[in-house]
């Protein structure tokens with residue numbers, strides 16, 4: 639089963655609640671929530687107050703992608719604000735195992751995010767605490783960037799590790815991809831092993847002209863491409 643997670647980074651922030659209602663009604667599975675601190679990444683976005691504000695608007699899982707350093711202090715705030723999934727970058731945590739434990743102890747699903755040049759071995763000794771592995775297919779900090787093609791071989795390598803772990807443990811870790819996902823490349827990305835797809839500009843960019851049917855058509859087109867790949 640595939641999940642589509644529109645990133646609200648590209649939504650109209652003046653009408654955020656409506657935007658979320660519309661993408662979920664159009665078939666979005668998760669809401670991807672990008673948190674940037676102007677320190678770990680050169681951009682500044684939204685925090686727990688906004689997460690709390692959108693929580694009553696939707697039942698869809700809120701997928702919080704932390705691009706902040708340090709990470710531990712902010713984790714309980716997001717859990718209280720209603721996050722369902724919290725992911726962070728290993729470079730931003732002094733103690734990766736402890737940060738993953740903090741997320742899970744607060745009742746959320748936990749994940750590690752790999753920048754394009756971050757090696758996959760960071761996951762090796764924490765598989766039992768991972769619910770999600772997120773591969774960045776752009777450098778973090780901005781929406782609307784171009785998919786880095788090298789990510790496809792990295793996805794295959796991550797898929798192999800996740801499948802080997804599942805065969806041993808019976809636990810299925812999700813493999814999420816973030817950055818430059820569009821209708822014309824989502825099938826190739828799925829074939830490389832991703833099962834959860836963040837799409838910001840591809841989804842919200844399509845609705846910018848105010849036509850409410852545009853989210854339906856772009857999410858429908860992403861799903862049609864995934865259907866060509868199969869389960």
Ligand SMILES: O=C(CO)[C@@H](O)[C@H](O)COP(=O)(O)O
Pocket residue numbers: 645647648670672703776777778779780781782783816817818819836837838839840
């Ligand atoms: O985490 C990030 C960027 O750092 C992403 O979640 C972007 O928001 C994805 O946007 P598109 O590449 O799909 O426009």
Ligand SMILES: [Fe+2]
Pocket residue numbers: 645670671672703816836
């Ligand atoms: Fe993200």
